[in-house]
Amino acid sequence: MHDDLPAALAETADAVAAYIDRTIAASATASARLARAMRHATLGGGKRLRPFLVVESAALFGVARAAALPAAAALECVHCYSLAHDDLPAMDNDDLRRGQPTVHRAYDEATAILAGDALLTLAFEILGGEETDPDPAVRAALVLGLARAAGADGMVGGQMLDLAAEGRFDGGRQPGLGIEDIRRMQGLKTGALLRFGCEAGARLGRASAAEHAALAAYSAAIGTAFQIADDLLDVEGEAGTVGKAVGKDAAAGKATFVGLLGLEGARHALSRLVEEAEAALAPFGSRATRLAKAARFIAERQN
Template identity: 65%
Template sequence: MSTLTLSTDFVQRLDQTADDTEALLARLLSDQLLPDEIARPRRLMEAIRYSSLAGGKRLRPFLVVESAAVFGVPRDAALLAGAALECIHCYSLIHDDLPAMDNSELRRGRPTLHRAYDDATAILAGDALLTLAFDIITRDEIHADAGVRLLLTRALARASGIGGMVGGQMLDLAGEGRFGDREPVDVARLQQMKTGALLRFGCIAGALLGQASKEQYKALDDYGRALGEAFQIADDLLDVEGDAAALGKPAGADAALNKTTFVTQLGIDGAKKRVGDLLARADKALSIFGEKGDVLRAAARFVAERKN
């Protein structure tokens, strides 16, 4: 990297995007920015706000904003696309925490939504956030070209659905033996779908917004795939080496659920070595952008070194 460090500029940029995303989500969930014809059940809106305005690093919107910045895309447009992605992420956490899935009691240091409210409200709040995401991603303010908005919408749907996050969750449950005998788990494939697909979308969204060349799109795609895998390995390591207070959720959950992870397959030392290899791959992918890729380089380091 040239001038950006994790301790100064990067952290300030990450925090600023988190603040901006929080404020934007709050506005998007206000009466003024929801379609007039939609009735807004009070309990549903409270539950949505409970889960989506709970803070967090907002890494996924940050990746949208910073990948778009490489191409000079207006920040407001990138933030809006990032907010759509964050709605998908928040919905996925609500459903992932449910008793039928991971049965988690804590999320970001607070009771999970189904604990704070009830299962039915949590399911519907997740459903509402999923559909709101596609309301947002198709808005004219994101890009004047409807073709660009279509590409973004299709990419977000694919990252979220059968071949992405939802399909990956199904593979994860099958690997736990939820549907009979435990099925063999291809951890790399599972990660690319369950966790990596949304992170990868955060990277290629900037290329789509910036109408990048095929070479530039491929570079951000390669970077996003490396970053997504590094994120999951770091998450697996935190589940083994972290503590609940820092994580804001129970540690050791993977072992309790008998999950196959990168750590169970590679061991702790092997997993850490793999993260180093992925950082080198991410850096190589960004070489096409020169110093314009510095923030994204720092993001990969942040993902690899995070403590919560």
């Protein structure tokens, strides 16, 4: 891989997309339409930041990118399933994702639901296979870790809290959400899969307890940073650059870091989180240069 972060991101993105494409092609998919929708959900671009974290965290311990690809692809399948479902009219009701029509717009709502379901289960099929790691104990730990990150105590639970904060249930918007409430909600909704990316790399690399802890601290910081950057883009970004509709959070009454901290307060928090992420990587020295650059990239991204 190149030392240049954009080139490294692009190489990982291409490798993960190719792996997912091959996996879908090799599976005995009962419906060609379903397979096309799965491809639409997963192969339409994107930064592939979550699988990049798997690859780069594993690289800290000498694991080659090819060896980390199955776990990276499994994580991306879960992320893309979540996007297909989040974009549905019953959820965020978005028409645009990564600059192209969302799955339910390109196909239909039922197909989008099933494509998401198929990608979620495909992720665990990948993780459970010997190609992911020769040690069944490592594979089991990865399956358990991703299940927790994606489920009711992770991403799905965070999404439910987000809908509740919007006022979808119990007669209206929840009053008085504070910074810790938002941090907890987004730490589940957005941060859980980012944390798993680093956890997966550490497990593939047989990291020590201290090394696991360092990567956990790094991933916690970038998880919050990612959401603050996303909130800023929703306020300040252009749809053509961001690749999805903007300005929807305030219109929907969503609880956000920007809404609570203001623009300048959010930018200050973002800068502090980048510093925390970089500090967490100190035990790895120069081996973690790319991960440190990724933290700054997350904060400064334009889409």
